[in-house]
Amino acid sequence: MKLAYCLSPRCGKLYSYWFFLFMDKESNCESIEIIADEISEQEKAVMKTMGLPSHFSSSKKYDKSKKKQQQHGKVKKSLCKYWHQRYRLFSRFDQGIKLDKESWYSVTPEMIALHIASRCVKDDNYRVIMDPFCGVGGNIIQFASFSKNVFIIASDIDPKKVSMAKHNASIYDVSHRIAFMVGDFFNIIKTIKIHVDCIFLSPPWGGPDYLKQDNYSLSSMTPDGFNIYNAAKKYITPNIAFLLPRNIDRDDLNSLLQPGEFIEIEQNLINDKPKTVTAYFGDLAKQDLLQS
Numbered sequence: 001m002k003l004a005y006c007l008s009p010r011c012g013k014l015y016s017y018w019f020f021l022f023m024d025k026e027s028n029c030e031s032i033e034i035i036a037d038e039i040s041e042q043e044k045a046v047m048k049t050m051g052l053p054s055h056f057s058s059s060k061k062y063d064k065s066k067k068k069q070q071q072h073g074k075v076k077k078s079l080c081k082y083w084h085q086r087y088r089l090f091s092r093f094d095q096g097i098k099l100d101k102e103s104w105y106s107v108t109p110e111m112i113a114l115h116i117a118s119r120c121v122k123d124d125n126y127r128v129i130m131d132p133f134c135g136v137g138g139n140i141i142q143f144a145s146f147s148k149n150v151f152i153i154a155s156d157i158d159p160k161k162v163s164m165a166k167h168n169a170s171i172y173d174v175s176h177r178i179a180f181m182v183g184d185f186f187n188i189i190k191t192i193k194i195h196v197d198c199i200f201l202s203p204p205w206g207g208p209d210y211l212k213q214d215n216y217s218l219s220s221m222t223p224d225g226f227n228i229y230n231a232a233k234k235y236i237t238p239n240i241a242f243l244l245p246r247n248i249d250r251d252d253l254n255s256l257l258q259p260g261e262f263i264e265i266e267q268n269l270i271n272d273k274p275k276t277v278t279a280y281f282g283d284l285a286k287q288d289l290l291q292s
């Protein structure tokens with residue numbers, strides 16, 4: 001008997017996860033040391049957005065030397081790991097990808113974004129996808145790259161991020177298939193008059209501290225995750241892909257369902273390590289295995 005992918009209120013707490021595993025070239029990234037002379041002007045500019053000095057070294061020497069730490073002042077060591085993972089975030093990083101500080105820790109890694117795109121774009125039929133928390137474009141680039149028959153409505157409350165998303169999409173040659181807008185999610189969704197096939201939700205989780213909670217509640221998000229889900233379903237479509245923290249409270253997800261509705265909860269791993277969870281609703285949830 002196959003395991004069901006779906007969860008409904010009537011099934012009680014029957015969960016199953018669909019794992020996928022990626023290998024990438026940065027599995028040993030902890031050992032990378034950035035040497036000042038090897039850092040280009042572009043890299044220096046990007047590191048500045050992270051609060052890192054351009055002479056930053058990621059070696060253990062950096063951790064041990066208190067003197068150096070004092071010199072570095074407000075450097076946030078925790079952000080260094082995102083720099084190491086830059087090609088995981090954008091494989092074309094070196095072609096001039098732009099990010100701001102929040103985006104360094106929020107952008108969806110390219111392989112996960114590509115996978116989510118494959119789940120949202122099911123066939124060659126023309127498809128409209130909305131990403132109202134587009135950030136600097138990690139997901140919209142993969143949606144647009146996945147099929148020429150996809151059109152994307154992308155928006156974000158932060159005009160600077162929308163501008164960076166447009167720039168980044170042009171590096172991947174897909175900006176012509178994306179309509180960019182600036183605005184608050186709850187306002188934007190009320191202005192959309194065309195049919196949208198599915199909506200992708202990746203709101204802020206409150207920064208890297210989201211992991212301090214054992215079970216991250218949907219209501220810990222700002223805006224509140226319950227309100228985001230309900231508004232997306234009411235104004236746009238019930239076909240929702242919701243990108244969530246890996247410690248998301250499963251009972252919160254369960255509580256979103258009405259009788260007869262299903263959810264598929266997918267854990268997204270890179271190099272065996274859970275990174276994110278994606279919850280699929282409506283016709284994005286795989287229901288075929290539930291009957292077997």
Ligand code: MGP
Pocket residue numbers: 081105106107108109202203204205206207208210211243274275276
């Ligand atoms: P992480 O836990 O900050 O990084 O985020 P990592 O590398 O797993 O940390 P480690 O020290 O445990 O190894 C993991 C992924 O979650 C990021 O790459 C982002 O894709 C996503 N993510 C993280 N945050 C804080 C957010 C957020 O606020 N919003 C969204 N949409 N995604 C986020």
Ligand code: SAH
Pocket residue numbers: 103106107108132133134135136137138139155156157158161183184185186202203204222223
């Ligand atoms: N998926 C994106 C990252 C999204 S991070 C990527 O891969 O690049 C979450 C984004 O939500 C941030 O860019 C933030 O500016 C935006 N945001 C926060 N509150 C919002 C709101 N009320 N309406 C729309 N966007 C909002």
